[in-house]
Each structure stands twice: as C-alpha cells, then as structure tokens.
Amino acid sequence: MDAQPLYQRLADHYRRAIQSGVLAPAERMPSVRSLVRTHRVSLSTALQACRQLEDDGLIEARPRSGYFVRPRHRAGMLPAQEPDLKQPLDPASYVGIHDRVSDFIAQCERHATSVDLGLASASPAHYPADALKQAMIRTLRGQPDILVKRVPPLGHPELRSVLARRALDLGMNLAPDEIVVTHGCIEALNLALRAVARPGDTVAVESPVYFGLLQVLESLGMRALEVPTSPQRGLSVDALELAMQTHPHLRAVVVVPNFQNPLGCVMPDTEKARLVTLCERHQVALIEDDTYGMLCDDNQPQPAVKSWDRTGNVIYCASMHKTLAPGMRLGWMTGGRWSSRIAMLKFAQSRPNEPLAQAAVAEYMGSKAYDRHLARLRRQLKAQRELLAEAIARHFPAGTRLNVPEGSMLLWIEMPGQRSSMQVFEQALSQGIRIAPGIMFSNSDRYSHFLRLSCGSAHTPELAQAVRTLGGIVAAADEKRSGVTN
C-alpha cells in the first residue's frame, strides 16, 4: 500500500496538471463535489487536497466561487501568513504614530514622485470629474443663494435621502434623519470615538490597520489595542473575545470589515454576526469604517456589519472620497444609540457641512450614472490589481508573500528575510517611486518588513518599470534575520 495519504496523491495529481499547463492560470478548479464524484474520495479528502494546493500557493479560494488556479507568476507565491492569535496585546498610550506619518509625509515632499504606489486612492482619471463638475454648475445656477445662505443642520436633505436608499444595498434600513453628513470618514470616526470613549480609554483596532485611524486615536489621547487580524478573514473575533476578558475596560472596537486597509480582506458574514453579538454582550461600542465596501469586484457590495445590529450598538461610518471624489472630502455616518450625542459633537466640532457639494453629489449619486461609474471603477481596479500582483510575483524576490483581495486597491506584501520597509521606502523614493512602508500600520514594529502597494493607477509601462525597480530594491535590501519568515 502506498505510504502517501490519499489527499496528497490527489493534490499531486492536480499539481502536475497545473505545472504542465493543463489547468491554465486563472482557470477554475473542479469543484470539491466533482472531485468527490470523479475520484471516488470522501468529502474531507477532497477538501484536504484543495487546502494542500492552496497552502502550496497553486490555487486560491474565492468566496462564493470555489478554487481557481493562481496566475502563472503568482503560482508558488504564498499568501500572507495568518496572525499569531497568542501575540501579546499591548495598548500603547502615546504611540508616536504621528511622528512616523509626519516623517513619511516630509520625506515624500522632499522628492518628486513619478509613480505613486503609496496612495490608497485611485488616480483622478478613475473618477467622474466632468459629471460632478456639471452637477455642481447646475446646482449653482439652480440655487443661486446656496453659497450665502444658512447651512441646513446635519446634512443636505436630498443627500441624506440618497444615502439612505443606497444603504439598502448594504443591508441597512435607515431613515434619512438618522444620517449625519461629515467632512470625510475621518471626521465621522472622530465623532464616533468622541461619542463613546474618553481620553485614556482603550479602543480595539485591527492589526495591521491604516495609520489614519491610529492617528485619530493618538490625537484623542486614546489607547489602541491591536487585535490579530487574518489576511483572509479579517479581525479575529476569537482574539477580540480574549482581549475583552484581559482588558475589561475596553470602550470600543473599530473595524474595517470590507476590504480592510491594508490587508484587503473581507470578514465572512458569520464573523460579522459574531462580532456584533460579542460587542453587544460586553456593552462595547462597535464602530464600523466601511470606506472601501463599495469597491467590490463583483458589483455585489458586502453587507455592512451594521446590518446585523438590532440594539443601536453599531456606529456606521463611510465616505465618498475613495469611491466618488477624492477632492470633495464627503463622508457620512449613522450613530445608533449615540445619535444625539454625535449630532451635538458635529455641531460643536465643525457645524454642518456646506450644502453645495452635498447637493451636487446627491444629484449624481441618485442617478444611474453613479452605478455605471461604480461598475467601471470596479472593473478597472480589478484589472489593475491583477496586473500589479503579477508584476510583483515576477519581480520580487523568492519568499515574498502576497494576498490578492477581491476588491478595492490595496496589496499587502510581506518581504522575505525581515527586510526593512523604511529602507525600501527611502530607496524607492529616491528613484521617484512612492510606496507605503509597513511600519506605518501599527504602533509596534510588527509590520516593519511589509509594504502596502496601491493599484489605484493605470498599469502603464512606466508603472510596470517601477515595480521591476522596486523588486530589485527589495531583493538587494539587507536581510535582518535571513529565512525567518520562510
């Protein structure tokens, strides 16, 4: 009898098919059911074989679609590692993230950038500049007093109506007057955090997480408790549950459930539901940042965590600057049981937003043109993401790990050999290439050998050359502890 377990033989069978090209890159694997039927194996054997191939980097699972052969260059490239759920959690009170960010911005300003892979936004050409301009001009002509009359409270009525209607697609049932329009998602997060917590309080966040959130916490004098987060499944609800036991005074959790920044992961529905229940049970406020949720490849937005909320314990925050207009800084929120406190804080912090931008965006977001824009943006981002991922796989050194998400614009890269992201960042910048070093995504140094690249720009020959250059910089960078991460 063959010493090799059955699942390994099955996996080898398909490994050869992939390596010989019989199964082409991006082709769909036979489904688990058909493996069971064809090879007369048990369901668990078929599943084990698939997982083996996935672990080997040959195929990849796509939610709701099954397994696919990974593109050629990415075959053999491993996905990002799962976090260590037992990593110690340590809420820093003053974390100095702003110094890191200031230093980053200052360095960027000293160098001319020819290729920007650092910005978590698509390039201007991806947004409907002309249609928005026309909507603005129509609004100015139709409402000649709009710049000089008093600003209506909490948000423009038409925009709030459009947002409430659009929120239905995300599983939320909101009345327009439950919506507060804000200066971007960042202001919404400020208001949410100020509504539920005070300086000195501890707030759980994903790890890694975008530096903007860490800056908000730092500026409000709150402590960030970084909770392990899976590059595949998002925030670990198990780790959070543990954290709630060890940190009984946790006041809030901030989560980016859809296309998390920087990981790009989406929390499965079951985990979203568990998260809502867990926070409710422990009376910990749950703040959802859904900045990227609309940028799904498949035109079917992921449900908001808020859609599982039955008690008002979830505050939902979102923005239009990644999906519609980076130059307009519009965001919105719905405050659950903190609504009246949030309304007060918005009034005291910056007064209601000015009406012109809101009226123009209401017109555009209420039209079919907005749906067409979203579909086009999603297609573009998906195509650019695949090209960027392929280029990374081709040009980065062996041992590089990469997750390729199914939406939005961010790729999270683990460099082999503990190479320093700051070293790579500085060398790339000196050649006109801007990236986001991993060190900016935590108050710890845990991600100092990661990079975040954005596929927000068209994959021009110049951009392709920049990725090649970047791969060379990474390959030549000093290895701190060779082989540790492989």
Add this chain to the structure above:
Amino acid sequence: MDAQPLYQRLADHYRRAIQSGVLAPAERMPSVRSLVRTHRVSLSTALQACRQLEDDGLIEARPRSGYFVRPRHRAGMLPAQEPDLKQPLDPASYVGIHDRVSDFIAQCERHATSVDLGLASASPAHYPADALKQAMIRTLRGQPDILVKRVPPLGHPELRSVLARRALDLGMNLAPDEIVVTHGCIEALNLALRAVARPGDTVAVESPVYFGLLQVLESLGMRALEVPTSPQRGLSVDALELAMQTHPHLRAVVVVPNFQNPLGCVMPDTEKARLVTLCERHQVALIEDDTYGMLCDDNQPQPAVKSWDRTGNVIYCASMHKTLAPGMRLGWMTGGRWSSRIAMLKFAQSRPNEPLAQAAVAEYMGSKAYDRHLARLRRQLKAQRELLAEAIARHFPAGTRLNVPEGSMLLWIEMPGQRSSMQVFEQALSQGIRIAPGIMFSNSDRYSHFLRLSCGSAHTPELAQAVRTLGGIVAAADEKRSGVTN
C-alpha cells in the same frame, strides 16, 4: 457762589441744547479741547461734563471720533451696565449649555419664523452670491480635476497667500505657510483648544460670550471660567489677572476682541497689549477669535490682538462666513508656537479642506470686488443697526438698556425688571419672531434678563413691526424683581 459744581453747570448747558434740538441727534459735540477753550474751564472739568452727559444717555463716545449726540429715541436710554468685577468666578465642569442650545433650536424648528432677529449673520442678500458663483464656475472650468484629485495639505496655496496679504491690514505679518484653512472658525477654535488644553482643564472666556464657544468647551470636557467683560471695553484684563491668581491652573484664554458676540464691544489697543503681556507672563495660551473684526463701520479694521504677539503665545482664528459667505463654512487660523500640533490635529480631525471653495474664495478675496463688498456690507450693517437701535429705543419699555456698537450686527439689550428672556423668546417665537435669549450666553443665569438682537436683515416695514411687537412683549412680561436693575 453757586452750589452746583462747575462741570454740572457745563453739562446742563449742553443738556438744554440737546433737549431743545439746538444740537441735533447724531451731531458731533464740541470737542473737549474746544470746551476748554470756549468755556475757559479745566480739561478735567470739560471731561467730567462730557461723562455726565454720557451717563445721562444724552451723548455717546465713539473711539477716535469724540462725542456725538445720541439719536432722539435713544436719548435717555442708558448704555449697558459695567460688570461687577468682584463677581465670583465659578468654572462649571459640566455646564449643560448644549441642552439650552438644543432646546432653543428645537423650539425654533417648531415655529415658522417670519422675522429672524436671532441669527448672528446678515441675510443672504448682503453677500456676493453671484460673484462667488461665477468664481466657482470659473474654477471648475479652469481646473477640471479639482473635485477628484488629492487635496493639498493645510490649505490651498493661493488662499493662504491672499489671507496672509489681507492679514497685514490687521497688523499681522504672517507667511502663507503659517496659515491653516479650517471648516469655519468653530473648527479653528476646536483645534486651538485641543492644542493647548486637555479635558478637565479650565479656560477663561468673556462673560457674556456666544454659546458656540461654550458648546465647544463643553464638548471637549473643558471648564469655562467666565471673566467679567465691559460692554464698552471688552474683557476686563484686571479681572483676568485676578482670576489667574485664584485659578493658577488656567490653561488658556479665549477672547473676541473686536465686536464681541454678544456685546459688540471692541477692546482698546492698550487693553489688547496688556492682555498679550499678561498671558505671556503667566504662560497661559491666548486664543483670539476675530470673526467680526472686518465688519467695522469705518472701513478701518481694528488690529488683531495677535499683532502684539512677539513670542507665538497667541493663536489667531477667523472665518469668512460672517463677512463673505455663510454657506461656505470657511475659516482659518495661525497657530503661533502650537503650529505643528495644530497641523497634526487638523489632519487627524478632518484632513485638509477640499480645494474648490478655497480656490474660488482666493480669487474673490484677492480682487478689489472683495473690498467693495466689504465697504457695502459695512454701510448696510451700520444703517440697519441705527434703525434697529432707534426702533428698540422707541418701542421697548422705559429702563431698557442698550449698547450700540460701531461695527458688526449685534445689539445687546438689558430688559428692566429682571424680565425672563426665555419667556420673551417663547412669546416672540409664537408670533413668528426669532431672537436670541440672554440665557444662552453664559453657563450661569446671569444674563437671563438680556436679549441679543441682530441687525443683519434689511429694516423692512415687517421688521419694524416685529420690533414693535417685541417691545410690547417685553413690556408685558412679568417683572421678577421690579426696579432692581434701574
């Protein structure tokens, strides 16, 4: 020998001239020097006579211009009383001003308003809606990417340049990159306070003071220490000095030196200089809100307190929504020695302002059209203020006290007999007239028998009728302690 002192005889002489109409309302009194010459009295006698006439409400002093005969109906109407410098100072930690304001707003929303005397803003017709609209459209056409490209940090370069140039008129010498553009003056005050103080800290403010500032302090968890403020000379620097001794942990002073809200007073230059020196000496941050400074009757803006600052201890905040465009919510600030902390807080609180409004306003504020607009607005406000003051003098009950400032749009009225401003407010509102009750301008009940009226709207027959109605409501209101304030 006549028992009557010389100065009283001199005063009586001019009293008769005024009462007989020989000296007409609004006519200039002979100067003090000419009184000395004409009547061969000493300087101090001439001055005493003038003060006597002023105390009797027959003439009024105008800074840099001398004494003028008060308008007919206002003759005999006393100016607002000087504050009691020995009043106990009591910083409330949670003051509940937001409840008062929320209640005020909710009541206003329940009633249709036909005449708004409550809003501290001019009506839309007073602002250059068309010119701003055209500037917006030109900007949209000239910079087609402006809505979709990344927002420049800290403020639009051209607007910062224009603001720096305009600040020269206020005695400030600023580099454009020392200026941060904000979402209105309210955001600027939030950032200034967050930069210099923490929750629980005590901040000195004028008393009375506009409720927006008290709300900001409440929402930031800071304590307001209300310092006596003269309706003629603004914040009492003597009282502040005393407060610094009794409250050694005072972290900041917020002052509205020019056309204070609600008093309308301007601090004399000597007091501004003393204030800067005092705060420097005690290492207490000085935050200046100059929202109304540009609305001076004489086209010569009062100098900013900041113009005396040599050590960076003054943070200057201002806005464009009273002077230029209530619907645009633009403000700006310069942070002195807290500049880098303010830049960080602005980035973390709401990111830089969107560029469109800034670019359009930069174009307009850089042109002569802006000067022409300001001159027109100042003339209109002055004329409307005189008419409103006359109407108050005619229709309000005897014993009403009123100060008529020389700029901006606010009139501060002390009702005789401790009448309740809330009662008057509610009765007026039921007749479609909106006013601001005095109770909103302090955390105490000290001003519960005051009203703030705005002359921001054209003095139409409907408005004149509203003042008559209001006078009737005040006259009929219950007197709490009759005669106490006379």
